[in-house]
Amino acid sequence: KRDDLVTITIDGIPHKVRRGKWRVSDLKAKVGVDPAKVLAEITPQGLKDLDDNAEIEVRANEKFMSHARSGGSS
DSSP: OGGGEEEEEETTEEEEEESEEEEHHHHHHHHTOOTTEEEEEEETTEEEEEOTTOEEEEOSOOEEEEEEOOSSOO
16 A cells, blocks of 8 residues: 555655554665664754664654764663
């Protein structure tokens, strides 16, 4: 069904993905974000780094950016 696809923007580039729950690592693989980078959601409060194992809800028009991991391990 076409209406299950929504557009999200990552690093300024629009991508069509399915609406619903995504594991962050799966979403990065789907849109071609380097697995070594952190995906961060751009929110009105600022950037929110997303854990690769976290689940996020994709609705439509979310904006993300990828960036190099900062030092230190979790």
